[in-house]
Amino acid sequence: MLDTVCDITTPELIEIRLHPAGFLPRGFAFLIDTALRWCLIALIAIPTLMFDDFGLGLFLICLFLIEWFYPVFFEVLFNGKTPGKRLLGLKVIHDNGTPIGLSASIIRNFLRFADFFPLFYLFGLISMLVNKQFRRLGDIVAGTLVVYSVPYTAKFTVPEATPIPPDFPLSRETQKIVVTFAERTPGLTKPRQEELAALLPTLSQTSHTEEPQGATRLIGIANFLIGRKP
Known part of the structure; x- marks a missing residue:
């Protein structure tokens, strides 16, 4: 599988090893989320389209919200995991290792239209293939990464003691x-x-x-x- 490793040091001097996900697992997660979105849209269409023009307007509003805010909702409220990503063991984070925020999630998902051009996410696929962290255009602009969600278990911890400030600045x-x-x-x-x-x-x-x-x-x-x- 075309995956690599990305080492990040947090401000607390904790080294985190991230494993960016390649286009295959991300593609499968996208297909799962797409199928779920279509099922949700179909469930909404059945009752709303029974109310003529009002129902059609309501359906179009719901269609817009589901299509564009479905991933934002799950990424922000469920630790960067849409249902598809959760099933594939993936999640979205900022490229500094911190949990994804609302603005970054909106940017990366609203730029899906740029990744889609000219057809079937061709630009997004090319971007992932030439980027060593497999980031599509939306990820690059938003400063995000899609990584494997591996629970972190600390092998070493600093024993608790009274903190002592050093006598001089340390590199x-x-x-x-x-x-x-x-x-x-x-x-x-x-x-x-x-x-x-x-x-x-x-x-x-x-x-x-x-x-x-x-x-x-x-x-x-x-x-x-x-x-x-x-």
């Missing part, structure tokens, strides 16, 4: 090192923790004797970096 790479060290401390012996902490003497040691030192101090800094409150 993003240094922050990641400190948080990664703290996540792995439960599986390390105390001597090994201190041995590794000694590799970062400017962070693990401080002239303030009343403050924690060594591995304990690094764990406290990690708690500060991930945003835990005292």
Whole structure:
């Protein structure tokens, strides 16, 4: 299957590995949603068309709302999953890994007409084939991704401790090192923790004797970096 991997680092320094969905699973999800939309439209057509012109007008309004807002409704209220996407294990998110919002969902779905040209979503298919994240035109403009919905299970967590702000600004790479060290401390012996902490003497040691030192101090800094409150 033509799928790839996309690694994203959140502002909390949590690395998320996303698996963008290729055009085949997305196509099957689209067909399922299309069939459901047609069934819903048929159910509405039976009673509304019995009322002549008024019924026809009401039917056309419902047709417009279902055709354009069916995916928006499900994507915004059901964590980026239309019924078709849910059955295929897919969901829509922002390209930074956050849940999709109303404006992005409206943009990506209202631009389906551009993906449809010149016939049968040809532009959308070409866009997905040349984009390494398989994004159609609507996804590119809205800043969204269709990914496999895989429940995230954290393998490591930072042990809870009193947050300690570092004495000086840390680069993003240094922050990641400190948080990664703290996540792995439960599986390390105390001597090994201190041995590794000694590799970062400017962070693990401080002239303030009343403050924690060594591995304990690094764990406290990690708690500060991930945003835990005292």
